[in-house]
Amino acid sequence: xxILIVLPTYNEAKNLDLLIPKIIEQRVELLFVDxxxxxxxxxxxxxxxxxxxxxxxxxxPAKLGLGTAYIEGFKWALDKDYQYIFEMDADLSHDPADIxxxxxxxxxxxxxxxxxxxxxGTISVIGWDFKRLLLSKFANRYATTILGLRFLTDVTSGYxxxxxxxxxxxxxxxxxxxxxxxxIEMVYRAxxxxxxxxxxxxxxxxxxxxxxKMNKKIVREAALMVWKLRLGG
Ligand SMILES: Nc1nc2c(ncn2[C@@H]2O[C@H](COP(=O)(O)OP(=O)(O)OP(=O)(O)O)[C@@H](O)[C@H]2O)c(=O)[nH]1
Ligand SMILES: [Mg+2]
Numbered sequence: 001x002x003i004l005i006v007l008p009t010y011n012e013a014k015n016l017d018l019l020i021p022k023i024i025e026q027r028v029e030l031l032f033v034d035x036x037x038x039x040x041x042x043x044x045x046x047x048x049x050x051x052x053x054x055x056x057x058x059x060x061p062a063k064l065g066l067g068t069a070y071i072e073g074f075k076w077a078l079d080k081d082y083q084y085i086f087e088m089d090a091d092l093s094h095d096p097a098d099i100x101x102x103x104x105x106x107x108x109x110x111x112x113x114x115x116x117x118x119x120x121g122t123i124s125v126i127g128w129d130f131k132r133l134l135l136s137k138f139a140n141r142y143a144t145t146i147l148g149l150r151f152l153t154d155v156t157s158g159y160x161x162x163x164x165x166x167x168x169x170x171x172x173x174x175x176x177x178x179x180x181x182x183x184i185e186m187v188y189r190a191x192x193x194x195x196x197x198x199x200x201x202x203x204x205x206x207x208x209x210x211x212x213k214m215n216k217k218i219v220r221e222a223a224l225m226v227w228k229l230r231l232g233g
Contacts, residue, residue, distance in 0.1 A: 003028040003103070004082040005096075006073035009011050013039040014209035020055070022096040023088075031056045031076060032090070033069040033124040039210075063132050066158075067182030071172045078167055086161045087183075091207035094159040101200050102161040111166050111195035112187070114152065115159035115202035121213075127206030135219070143184045143226045152199060155187045156180055156222075159202055162190075169193050179218030180227040188229050 005028050009016075023030055034042045034057065042059055049055045058072055070087060077085045084103060088094045094124040098115060117125050118140065125133060136156065144150045160183075169224045170189050191197060 001085070001103075001109065002080075002082045003084045003086070003099070004029050004077045004080075005029070005032055005086040005088050005099075006033065006070060006077065007088050007090040008032075008036060008073070009034045009041050009070035009090045011037045011039045011041060011061055012210050013037065013041045013044055015042065015090060015092050015125055015150055015207070016044045016048070017173065017182075019090060019096070023099075024054055026096050026099045028086075028099060029054045029056070029082075031058065031073050033058045033060065033073045035063040035069065065178035066180075067175060067178035067185075070182065071175060074167050075171055075172065077228065078164070082109075083164050084161055084169060085164065087158055091209055091210055093205050097204070097223075098159070098200070098202050100173060105200050106161060106163055108198075109196060110198035111163045112190045112197045113161045114154055114157050114187070114197065114199045115204075116154035116199040117151075117202065117204045118153040119199055119201040122201075124201060124203045125206070126172050126203065137170045139222060141217070142223070146226050146230050147184070147188050149191060152187065154199065156183050157202075157204075158183055159204075163195075165175075166190050166193070166195050169195075176228065177221060177225045180223050182223035184222060184226060185229060 005023055009032055032045050045057050082088050102113045123211055140154055144152055149155055
């Protein structure tokens with residue numbers, strides 16, 4: 001069974017020496033999509049590539065956004081024979097030890113499995129202040145209500161596993177969002193195609209190193225995008 005973990009990076013140099021061995025331990029392959037980070041991220045990835053053939057790297061000429069980074073990664077994966085394709089942040093927020101639980105859930109018959117911070121009314125986030133937590137909870141409630149996805153608790157989570165056929169069925173040229181809205185749009189498109197979507201509980205750890213790329217523009221994009229999707233996207 002071939003599994004690929006796609007990791008978009010922008011200035012994550014400080015996190016990679018800790019993260020990469022943890023992922024490799026899971027006997028999966030990695031694809032980084034780096035947007036010309038200025039902190040030496042690509043150089044660190046290349047050093048690791050000299051030690052193992054499990055790591056791949058796409059380098060883009062500028063910071064072009066999370067959504068397009070994932071789409072490039074997905075297209076690359078579909079060109080090869082990976083059966084399961086993951087999204088994962090490269091800032092140590094997502095624990096690679098969770099990978100086998102995603103696969104088990106897929107094998108129960110789910111096509112897209114989301115790592116949720118909010119299953120069964122709980123909140124499993126470490127290191128967020130109240131404001132960030134409220135924003136995330138509100139964004140989820142807003143998006144799932146408008147899009148008819150109330151059976152899910154965390155549609156903005158960036159830790160997830162797609163079965164290959166889900167990505168094959170999605171027309172990437174129609175994807176409109178790039179920031180945080182990208183995560184919502186992908187779930188919605190998979191749902192509209194009739195795929196079975198499930199969640200597993202995860203613990204999310206706020207980054208310790210590097211800087212956040214979250215901003216008001218990304219939040220506004222998501223708020224509007226949800227309506228665009230609902231009204232016909
Ligand atoms: N290639 C690429 N990667 C990006 C871009 N923006 C963010 N990323 C990466 O996407 C992942 C998630 O971004 P984060 O900055 O952690 O965003 P977040 O998780 O919403 O915010 P914090 O964790 O609070 O900092 C990280 O691995 C980033 O390095 C981008 O424009 N291009
Ligand atoms: Mg993060």
